[in-house]
Amino acid sequence: MSTGNNHVVLIGMMGVGKSTVGRLLAARLGWDFWDNDEALSATTGTTAAELQLASGADVLHATEGRLLREALSRTEPTVFAAAASVVLDPEALAGAVTVWLRASDDQDADQIARSGQQHRPLPEDAAPVLRRLIDSRRSMYERLADITVDVEGGPTGICDRVIEALAAREE
Numbered sequence: 001m002s003t004g005n006n007h008v009v010l011i012g013m014m015g016v017g018k019s020t021v022g023r024l025l026a027a028r029l030g031w032d033f034w035d036n037d038e039a040l041s042a043t044t045g046t047t048a049a050e051l052q053l054a055s056g057a058d059v060l061h062a063t064e065g066r067l068l069r070e071a072l073s074r075t076e077p078t079v080f081a082a083a084a085s086v087v088l089d090p091e092a093l094a095g096a097v098t099v100w101l102r103a104s105d106d107q108d109a110d111q112i113a114r115s116g117q118q119h120r121p122l123p124e125d126a127a128p129v130l131r132r133l134i135d136s137r138r139s140m141y142e143r144l145a146d147i148t149v150d151v152e153g154g155p156t157g158i159c160d161r162v163i164e165a166l167a168a169r170e171e
């Protein structure tokens with residue numbers, strides 16, 4: 001399958017399934033896969049939570065944006081699982097097909113709050129903070145998304161819907 005370009009960037013809130021769906025999508029397309037959390041850890045030796053605690057959210061987001069920009073310069077067809085903060089730096093996505101993995105507000109907040117993902121920069125009672133963050137970013141995701149896929153069902157079904165949407169875009 002050709003997407004009209006050789007980069008597909010999955011965008012969405014933390015914990016929505018970008019890494020899981022991204023790995024499946026890359027395997028199905030026969031493409032490489034790049035993950036923000038892995039790149040951040042390999043580059044800085046820290047998690048997002050640790051970097052934010054040590055240096056602040058602005059440094060974390062700038063680092064995430066820089067890593068994505070550098071990764072998008074690769075020529076190999078690649079599926080990217082971007083940081084949730086990518087919406088704060090929309091120019092970083094130039095030239096890529098963006099797929100918003102959209103969850104309902106409650107799905108997003110509840111999934112992340114229950115997940116125990118210690119590598120994420122979240123307060124102990126994350127649900128109210130996440131709901132505010134989701135509210136503030138929803139319109140940004142909408143503007144950046146070339147394709148929107150709701151994250152209902154399991155990762156395989158979500159991957160199927162992404163592939164269908166990519167194919168429909170080519171028609």
